[in-house]
Amino acid sequence: MIRISDIQSLHIELTTKCNARCPMCMRNYRGYTYNGGYPIIELTLPQIQKIFPVDFLKQIKTINFNGNLGDFGLAKNAALIVKHLLDCSDAQIQIETNGSMRTPAWWGQLAHPRVKILWALDGTNNDTHQLYRIGANYDKALKNALGFISMGGNAIWKFIPFKHNVHQCSDAERLSKQLGFSDFILYDQGRNQGPVYTHDGQFSHWLGNSEPEAPPVTELLKDHETWFDPSTVIAKTDISDNYRIDCMHLQGKEIYIAANGDVYPCCYLGFYPDSMNFPGNSQIKKMVFENNALEHSLEHCIKWFADLYSSWNKKTVSDGKPFICLQTCGKCT
Numbered sequence: 001m002i003r004i005s006d007i008q009s010l011h012i013e014l015t016t017k018c019n020a021r022c023p024m025c026m027r028n029y030r031g032y033t034y035n036g037g038y039p040i041i042e043l044t045l046p047q048i049q050k051i052f053p054v055d056f057l058k059q060i061k062t063i064n065f066n067g068n069l070g071d072f073g074l075a076k077n078a079a080l081i082v083k084h085l086l087d088c089s090d091a092q093i094q095i096e097t098n099g100s101m102r103t104p105a106w107w108g109q110l111a112h113p114r115v116k117i118l119w120a121l122d123g124t125n126n127d128t129h130q131l132y133r134i135g136a137n138y139d140k141a142l143k144n145a146l147g148f149i150s151m152g153g154n155a156i157w158k159f160i161p162f163k164h165n166v167h168q169c170s171d172a173e174r175l176s177k178q179l180g181f182s183d184f185i186l187y188d189q190g191r192n193q194g195p196v197y198t199h200d201g202q203f204s205h206w207l208g209n210s211e212p213e214a215p216p217v218t219e220l221l222k223d224h225e226t227w228f229d230p231s232t233v234i235a236k237t238d239i240s241d242n243y244r245i246d247c248m249h250l251q252g253k254e255i256y257i258a259a260n261g262d263v264y265p266c267c268y269l270g271f272y273p274d275s276m277n278f279p280g281n282s283q284i285k286k287m288v289f290e291n292n293a294l295e296h297s298l299e300h301c302i303k304w305f306a307d308l309y310s311s312w313n314k315k316t317v318s319d320g321k322p323f324i325c326l327q328t329c330g331k332c333t
Contacts, residue, residue: 001306002250002265004299009254010052010060010091011267013067014075015042016259020098020135021199023207024191026271027069031134031204032197032217038069038272041259045077045084051261051293057089062254066096068267070259073101079109086112094118096158098136104147111153118158118185119145124172128165131205134196142179149180156183162192163208195220243330245312245322255302261294263301265308268328283322287311 016027016038023030027038043051052060063085065072072078072095082093096118099107110117121141123129129138149155157176161169173184193208195215203214249255249265256270257263264270273281273288287307290296314321 001309002253002255002302004056004302005059006253007056007255008060009062009064009252011064011066011254011256012043012048013070013257013259013267013270014065014072014078014081015067015070016040017042017074018067018069018071018098019074019101020071020133022132022134023194023196024132024189025069028199029221030195030197030217031199032201032221033199034221039260042070042075043077043081043257043259043261045080047261047294048077048081048084051257051298052085052088054088056298057085057091060089060091063089063091063093064096065094066267067259068271071097071101073097073099073107079106082110082112082115086114090114092116096120098133099141099144100133100137101140102144104144104150107144107148108151108153111148111151113154116154116156116182117145117148118156119181120158120160121145121172122160122162123165124168124175128168131164131196132160132162132207145181146179155181156185157181158185158187160187160189160192242332243326244333245325245329246331247312247325247329255298257293261292263291263293263298265305266328268324269308281324283311283317283320284308284324 017040018027021028021031026036028034085091085093091114093115095110095115098120119141120133121129121138122132123138126138130136145155157172159169159172169186176184195206196204197217198204201217247265255263255265256267258270258272260272262270262272269284271281273285287304289304291301291304293301308322311320311322312325317323317326
């Protein structure tokens with residue numbers, strides 16, 4: 001069981017707001033406007049101060065701002081919150097963003113020896129970049145990154161390779177070095193295939209290999225929602241006897257704080273399970289109690305973790321072994 005005194009890392013989602021419609025993001029469905037149950041919300045500076053007492057922050061070594069649903073740059077108090085955390089801790093802070101909001105000067109104020117920002121730039125021009133980063137603007141993001149770099153900021157270029165942009169990887173890496181990025185990361189998220197739709201459900205384009213005909217988005221959405229049903233993943237149970245859960249949350253001594261103040265062991269369990277239907281979330285939902293850090297202390301908010309740890313000893317998913325934990329941290333024994 002992890003204790004408050006054990007925690008060394010924080011994963012914070014400041015907001016569920018985003019200016020993009022990335023096809024594989026759970027804020028939408030393949031670009032189509034779809035809300036699976038998440039609220040549009042954000043954490044403010046006073047709320048961050050309430051959740052994390054100064055004495056607690058002194059033990060924190062790393063803080064990661066990266067959203068399941070939203071982008072750091074859309075939170076109103078984002079810059080003030082970073083300053084506060086830098087003032088109250090010795091933590092290294094990492095921010096991930098599409099970067100195509102605000103101004104170069106705004107991003108420049110975040111430059112600090114203990115802050116690094118990963119910029120999602122999936123191409124070398126807007127034509128390729130926007131095929132996945134729908135709604136984000138490559139030129140604006142690059143200008144903002146350069147504003148951050150010009151103030152001494154540590155910027156990392158994060159490139160997701162797709163069939164439509166993989167030919168630009170080498171050029172992007174060369175450009176990143178020329179412009180002063182400290183590193184270039186190729187990040188294969190494994191979600192690079194399928195049809196993409198407009199916000200009102202009209203077919204737009206294909207990611208990866210195109211098919212003869214794109215099915216209606218409403219048809220795909222039915223399958224999508226069925227997949228959320230844990231009963232459809234019971235096939236996983238035939239191997240769960242042979243799998244142990246090697247938990248990343250325990251290894252990293254990290255907790256995840258969602259944009260509404262809810263506390264979870266990690267972001268994989270933190271998709272607002274009170275309302276969103278992810279595979280196995282019905283299992284997690286039964287364990288969660290009084291985990292909102294705006295209403296209870298952090299120490300109280302992690303008490304439900306004990307039930308989660310106990311569930312790892314179950315034999316199969318149908319017996320109560322968490323499907324999400326198996327999927328993300330399961331290792332064959």
